[in-house]
Amino acid sequence: MKTKTTSQSNTAVAELENSAAQGTLPREITKTLLVGLDLGTNTTCIEYSNSTSSETELSELIPSLVGYARSGILPDVIPGNETTLFGTDALKYKLHLDLVQPLRDGIIEDMDAVRDYLVHLKAKTNSDENTEIRAVIGIPANTGPEARENVRVAVTGLFDKVILIPEPFLAALGCREVSKTSESGYIDPISNSIFIDIGAGSSDICLIQGYYPSSEDQISFAFAGDAIDEMIQEAIIAKYPDCGISIAKCREIKEQHSFVNGAKQSVLAPVMIGGKIKEIEVADAIDTACNALLERIYQAVRSLIVKADPDSIPNLLQNIIMTGGGSMISGIDQALEELLSGEGFEGCQVASVGETFKTRVATGALIAARQAGDRQWQTLLI
Ligand SMILES: Nc1ncnc2c1ncn2[C@@H]1O[C@H](COP(=O)(O)OP(=O)(O)OP(=O)(O)O)[C@@H](O)[C@H]1O
Ligand SMILES: [Mg+2]
Structure with a gap:
C-alpha cells in the first residue's frame, strides 16, 4: 500500500502548477533554461544549460523509479521520513517502498508517478518562477498521438515550452562530431x-x-532489454523449475554475460535455490533471447536500407x-x-x-534545444 496517496502526490504537482499559473501574466522572464531530456524506461538522462551559454550545467543519469513509503513504516527508517524517493534512493530503500516504474515499453505507463518523477527532475534545474524552461524531450520512434499527448500532459506546468523528437534522431545529433x-x-x-x-x-x-x-x-x-530479461527468465525456469529466479537477477546475468550467435558454450551463473547457492547453466537462455533481438533488428535495418x-x-x-x-x-x-x-x-x-x-539522446536533445527557432517550440498552457 502506498502511504503517499495519489491526492498527496498531486498536491506537490498542483503547488508547482499554481505557482506557475499565478506567475503567468505578470511573470517576468529573467532567464531561459534549455533542457535535454531522455525519459527512459530504465534510466533517465537530464542535461541543461542557460540559453545564453554553450556550457552544459548538469548531465545526470537517474534510474527511472519512484518509491512510495509503505504504510506502518517506523520513524527514521527512511532518511528524513520522506514519503517519496526517486532513482538510486528508491532502489536503496526498496524494501520499505512500493517501487513504481513510470514508463513501460518506452512510453508513459503511470501518469501520477511520472508527474512526481518530473517534479523531482525539475528541482535539479534550481529554477525559480521567473525562469522559463524549454525542454526537448526524446520519444520512441513513431510514438502514437496518445503517447505523445501523455508526454505533453505530464510536463505541463513544469516546463513552459517543449519539442518532442524521436530518440534515435536525437542520438544521431548527440553523436555528431561537428569538427x-x-x-x-x-x-x-x-x-x-x-x-x-x-x-x-x-x-x-x-x-x-x-x-x-x-x-x-x-x-x-x-522488444528490447526488458523482453530479453523475460525470455531468459522463462527459459531458466523451464529448465530449473524450483529456482524462482527473479527478473532483476536475469537482468544482472544478461548484463554480465550477454552474447549472440552461440559465441559462448557455457555460462554458469550462481543462483539461490532453497537458500543455497547453486551454479546453473544459462548460456542457452542468453543465446536464444539475444539472437531473437538481433533477428528483429536485422529485419528492421534491412527494410530501411532498401527504402533509401x-x-x-x-x-x-x-x-x-x-x-x-x-x-x-x-x-x-x-x-x-x-x-x-x-x-x-x-x-x-x-x-x-x-x-x-547513456547520455547521447539527452546531449542530442540539448543540441536540438539550442538550434530550435522560436516558432518550433510548443507552448504548454496550464
Ligand atoms: N552489457 C549489457 N549487455 C546487455 N544488455 C545491457 C548491458 N548494459 C545494459 N543493458 C540493458 O540495456 C537496457 C537499458 O538501456 P537504456 O538505458 O538505453 O534504456 P532506456 O533508455 O532506459 O529505455 P528505453 O529507451 O526503451 O525507454 C536494459 O535492459 C539493460 O539491462
Ligand atoms: Mg532510451
Whole structure:
C-alpha cells in the first residue's frame, strides 16, 4: 500500500502548477533554461544549460523509479521520513517502498508517478518562477498521438515550452562530431546514417538522410532489454523449475554475460535455490533471447536500407550506428554487420557508441534545444 496517496502526490504537482499559473501574466522572464531530456524506461538522462551559454550545467543519469513509503513504516527508517524517493534512493530503500516504474515499453505507463518523477527532475534545474524552461524531450520512434499527448500532459506546468523528437534522431545529433570533415572519411550521421537505439522498453531504428525523419524512416518495436530479461527468465525456469529466479537477477546475468550467435558454450551463473547457492547453466537462455533481438533488428535495418535512395546506399552502409543499453550485448554490432554483408550489402560497417550510450539522446536533445527557432517550440498552457 502506498502511504503517499495519489491526492498527496498531486498536491506537490498542483503547488508547482499554481505557482506557475499565478506567475503567468505578470511573470517576468529573467532567464531561459534549455533542457535535454531522455525519459527512459530504465534510466533517465537530464542535461541543461542557460540559453545564453554553450556550457552544459548538469548531465545526470537517474534510474527511472519512484518509491512510495509503505504504510506502518517506523520513524527514521527512511532518511528524513520522506514519503517519496526517486532513482538510486528508491532502489536503496526498496524494501520499505512500493517501487513504481513510470514508463513501460518506452512510453508513459503511470501518469501520477511520472508527474512526481518530473517534479523531482525539475528541482535539479534550481529554477525559480521567473525562469522559463524549454525542454526537448526524446520519444520512441513513431510514438502514437496518445503517447505523445501523455508526454505533453505530464510536463505541463513544469516546463513552459517543449519539442518532442524521436530518440534515435536525437542520438544521431548527440553523436555528431561537428569538427570532423568528410575528407577524413567521416560521414556525418545527420547527413546519412541508420541509428539503432536498443533500450530497455523499445528498440528504435531510424534512417537519417539530412532531413527530419518521416514516419516511414522510423521503426519501433517493444522488444528490447526488458523482453530479453523475460525470455531468459522463462527459459531458466523451464529448465530449473524450483529456482524462482527473479527478473532483476536475469537482468544482472544478461548484463554480465550477454552474447549472440552461440559465441559462448557455457555460462554458469550462481543462483539461490532453497537458500543455497547453486551454479546453473544459462548460456542457452542468453543465446536464444539475444539472437531473437538481433533477428528483429536485422529485419528492421534491412527494410530501411532498401527504402533509401540507391545512390545514397554505399555511404549509408558505412554509417550504421548502435546505441542504447542493448548495444552493449557483446558482439551484436559485428553480428549485424555479418548478417547484412551475407545478404549482399557490400562494404557494410556497423559500430556501437559504447558506454557513452547513456547520455547521447539527452546531449542530442540539448543540441536540438539550442538550434530550435522560436516558432518550433510548443507552448504548454496550464
Ligand atoms: N552489457 C549489457 N549487455 C546487455 N544488455 C545491457 C548491458 N548494459 C545494459 N543493458 C540493458 O540495456 C537496457 C537499458 O538501456 P537504456 O538505458 O538505453 O534504456 P532506456 O533508455 O532506459 O529505455 P528505453 O529507451 O526503451 O525507454 C536494459 O535492459 C539493460 O539491462
Ligand atoms: Mg532510451
